[in-house]
Amino acid sequence: MSDHEKNQRIIRLTAAEIAGKIASGELTAVEVTEAHLARTGAVDEKVHAYLHLDREGALAQARAVDEKRARGEKLGPLAGVPLALKDIFTTTDMPTTVGSKILEGWIAPYDSTVTRKLKAADVVILGKTNMDEFAMGSSTENSAYGPTGNPWDLTRIPGGSGGGSSAALASFQAPLAMGTDTGGSIRQPAAVTGTVGVKPTYGGVSRYGMVAFSSSLDQGGPCARTVLDAALLHEAIAGHDPLDSTSIDAPVPPVVEAARNGSVAGMRVGVVKQFRGEGYQAGVLQRFDESVALLKELGAEIVELDCPSFTLGLSAYYLIAPSECSSNLARFDAMRYGLRVGDDGTRSAEDVTALTREAGFGAEVKRRIILGTYALSSGYYDAYYGSAQKVRTLITREFQQAFDQVDVIVSPTTPTTAFPIGERVDDPMAMYLMDLCTIPSNLAGNAAMSLPCGLAPEDNLPVGLQIIAPATKDDRLYKVGAAVEAAFVERWGHPLLEEAPSL
Amino acid sequence: MPGITREEVAHLARLARLELKPEELEHFAGQLDDIIGAVARVSEVAGQDVPPTSHPLPLTNVMRPDEVRPSLTPEQALSGAPAQEQQRFKVPQILGED
Numbered sequence: 001m002s003d004h005e006k007n008q009r010i011i012r013l014t015a016a017e018i019a020g021k022i023a024s025g026e027l028t029a030v031e032v033t034e035a036h037l038a039r040t041g042a043v044d045e046k047v048h049a050y051l052h053l054d055r056e057g058a059l060a061q062a063r064a065v066d067e068k069r070a071r072g073e074k075l076g077p078l079a080g081v082p083l084a085l086k087d088i089f090t091t092t093d094m095p096t097t098v099g100s101k102i103l104e105g106w107i108a109p110y111d112s113t114v115t116r117k118l119k120a121a122d123v124v125i126l127g128k129t130n131m132d133e134f135a136m137g138s139s140t141e142n143s144a145y146g147p148t149g150n151p152w153d154l155t156r157i158p159g160g161s162g163g164g165s166s167a168a169l170a171s172f173q174a175p176l177a178m179g180t181d182t183g184g185s186i187r188q189p190a191a192v193t194g195t196v197g198v199k200p201t202y203g204g205v206s207r208y209g210m211v212a213f214s215s216s217l218d219q220g221g222p223c224a225r226t227v228l229d230a231a232l233l234h235e236a237i238a239g240h241d242p243l244d245s246t247s248i249d250a251p252v253p254p255v256v257e258a259a260r261n262g263s264v265a266g267m268r269v270g271v272v273k274q275f276r277g278e279g280y281q282a283g284v285l286q287r288f289d290e291s292v293a294l295l296k297e298l299g300a301e302i303v304e305l306d307c308p309s310f311t312l313g314l315s316a317y318y319l320i321a322p323s324e325c326s327s328n329l330a331r332f333d334a335m336r337y338g339l340r341v342g343d344d345g346t347r348s349a350e351d352v353t354a355l356t357r358e359a360g361f362g363a364e365v366k367r368r369i370i371l372g373t374y375a376l377s378s379g380y381y382d383a384y385y386g387s388a389q390k391v392r393t394l395i396t397r398e399f400q401q402a403f404d405q406v407d408v409i410v411s412p413t414t415p416t417t418a419f420p421i422g423e424r425v426d427d428p429m430a431m432y433l434m435d436l437c438t439i440p441s442n443l444a445g446n447a448a449m450s451l452p453c454g455l456a457p458e459d460n461l462p463v464g465l466q467i468i469a470p471a472t473k474d475d476r477l478y479k480v481g482a483a484v485e486a487a488f489v490e491r492w493g494h495p496l497l498e499e500a501p502s503l
Numbered sequence: 504m505p506g507i508t509r510e511e512v513a514h515l516a517r518l519a520r521l522e523l524k525p526e527e528l529e530h531f532a533g534q535l536d537d538i539i540g541a542v543a544r545v546s547e548v549a550g551q552d553v554p555p556t557s558h559p560l561p562l563t564n565v566m567r568p569d570e571v572r573p574s575l576t577p578e579q580a581l582s583g584a585p586a587q588e589q590q591r592f593k594v595p596q597i598l599g600e601d
Contacts, residue, residue: 109583319545338583369519373519
């Protein structure tokens with residue numbers, strides 16, 4: 001077998017398979033890392049998943065894993081497995097830009113807790129992935145460093161904000177990736193690229209060292225090509241962190257065990273009637289309805305749910321998230337880190353701040369800062385921000401009532417498949433509609449997953465099935481997800497991603 | 504619902520310490536008007552007696568033990584500074600002409 005053939009085989013392995021082969025000695029971590037770096041060398045000029053590749057650091061980490069094994073030390077469940085890290089998690093050995101010019105080249109003085117846990121688990125971090133600036137967007141077109149292509153069709157968006165991570169997975173540049181989800185930024189990219197993404201329960205994964213966008217909504221989580229791989233990563237990054245005061249002080253839900261024991265037999269699965277209708281693509285609804293039928297075949301009982309306040313979720317989100325962002329992003333003041341422009345000795349600090357923010361932030365970030373400043377300003381606060389917080393209560397209550405009747409809820413992850421790059425870039429409301437089904441879970445803080453459920457017949461692009469579980473019951477996502485995944489793979493005869501065009 | 508004017512956008516940008524070019528002001532005013540028109544639907548619930556939710560977790564006063572632990576060195580803290588002098592952040596004059 002040539003090196004090329006061997007590499008082609010390695011990059012299609014799952015994270016669980018890679019870890020097993022490294023532990024058994026069938027592959028070395030260095031071979032695995034080199035195969036993925038070679039893949040990136042071959043395809044990333046076209047895909048543009050990475051903002052920064054750490055070839056040397058990754059190989060050094062891989063060598064350390066191989067040496068550990070040679071010494072007879074026990075390896076963890078993800079030792080030597082490569083991962084693509086969203087450029088929102090701070091790293092001391094690579095720049096952290098958050099897709100923004102205001103942090104171009106910035107090296108953080110500390111690792112995020114997620115970075116630290118990944119390193120401790122001997123995961124090989126290959127590089128930092130592209131994203132919408134400050135995670136604000138649904139297409140990765142808002143990155144200051146250019147868009148990322150969807151490996152299914154490079155002229156289309158890979159979702160956002162975590163489009164670099166989803167594209168890295170779908171183009172076999174990494175078997176694992178990290179995302180963050182404020183309104184759908186893990187699940188929506190997973191849906192449009194035929195991959196798996198999980199937003200854990202709010203507080204399930206530490207936010208320490210994760211650059212803040214909207215603190216009451218932001219949640220880091222795992223991205224992968226299979227449900228089990230997502231569970232393995234979930235377990236590695238989750239858990240209480242004293243450095244994050246909003247971190248849940250409780251054991252991590254048994255996600256890996258659940259992923260290894262997929263089943264929906266006897267479960268009650270809710271379908272929310274508000275998650276369909278105008279704006280939903282026919283092929284998306286078709287694949288969703290087939291998924292519901294499949295769940296029934298697998299032994300689940302389907303329960304229709306009425307959640308009227310969900311229709312206000314998008315509006316509430318686009319008041320709450322910009323409000324928190326306008327406050328969080330005040331830290332980019334050109335004084336302590338990041339860009340500074342216009343400091344010519346005559347201008348005041350305030351002027352330098354305003355000029356730097358003008359030069360350093362892109363259009364969507366500016367729009368949201370102004371929108372948030374407006375929503376929080378006196379005279380409008382009660383009508384907008386105050387009402388949005390009430391909507392948040394109503395949505396949380398409707399979820400509670402729903403989960404009194406069902407174990408999980410399912411919906412399409414996104415109303416449509418991937419749209420062409422450029423189509424919605426200057427039409428914010430059209431862009432925001434991509435998050436219609438994902439936002440309610442962020443507002444309520446519960447757990448949700450997206451996994452592939454087929455291709456839309458009209459455009460042959462991936463459709464995502466969203467599974468939603470009550471807060472802290474993340475394991476249910478994996479139990480149901482693993483059962484659905486296994487049934488679909490059996491029906492299709494192979495994982496969905498095998499139908500993606502070769503790049 | 505009140506719309507948003509170019510002058511209001513300019514005022515908000517000043518509050519947010521954000522310089523905007525005239526063409527940006529014009530462009531954003533139109534877009535923000537559309538967005539606010541769409542999200543204003545939340546005020547349907549303004550009259551309802553519902554407590555607000557600011558955060559998904561009911562947490563109050565999360566404390567850690569008051570113990571000394573490692574923190575950043577001055578060099579680390581200053582490592583990203585646009586300008587520094589004598590182990591301090593060097594900033595432009597804090598008072599302008601007016």
